[in-house]
Amino acid sequence: QNLIGDFSRKYLLPLVSGRHQDLKSISISTMASLLKDEFKHVIDSYTIVDCRYPYEFNGGHIKVSSCSSLFLPLSFSSSIFVFSLSHLNCRSIIIFHCEFSSERGPKLSRLLRKKDRELNEYPKLNYPELYLLEGGYKAFFSTHPDLCEPKGYIPMTDPSHVSELKYFRNKSSS
Structure with a gap:
């Protein structure tokens, strides 16, 4: 049963088994093919x-x-629907990721689905087809640096960004 969130059709992209069983994940090779x-x-x-x-x-x-x-998403909860799918009747998808797709990406994907459910009569959704990039940006960059710009990777815990990390962690928990 690999139906999108409103149960109207199957997911278009090939799915992989990921750490988050409640979310639909795609591989880094699928993301590269999409790009x-x-x-x-x-x-x-x-x-x-x-x-x-x-x-x-x-x-x-x-x-x-x-x-x-x-x-x-800098303040995702207050601007959850700022990005829009201009053609809601067309086949449009959303792919979430963070550094490893283990915390921030899954959390925001779930938040979008929750808010979308609250705003619509079940099972209708504005954003029915959500994916999570398995392995996150780190895995994607290690395999496809040519599809990244700039061609670099800064870890969340990079020592030169300790004050920024503290700031954004405090901001996201408030």
Whole structure:
């Protein structure tokens, strides 16, 4: 039973078994194929939600292609629907990730689904097709640095960003 959140159809992208059994995960190779437009015949648009802190993002992030957009959630709860899928009747997907896709990415994916459920009559959803990038940016960058810009990776716990880490952790817990 691999139906999207509103149960209207199957997930388009190939799924992998991930750490978070309640979420649908894709492999880094599937993400690379998506970025290379290998799914453009079935997917109208996609949004990559990079859930890392700004200093991590600025050190390197997944490139945005012509049919994708990038959303960096600084205060996600207050702007949960700021990024929009311009063609809600078209096949549009959202892919979440953080450094490892173990905490921040899954948390925000679940939050979006929860808010979407609250705003709609079950089973209708504005964003029915959500994915999590298994392994996160670190795994993606280690295999596909050519699909990242700049071609870099800054860990969340990088010693040169201790004050920023403390700031964003405090901000996200408040």
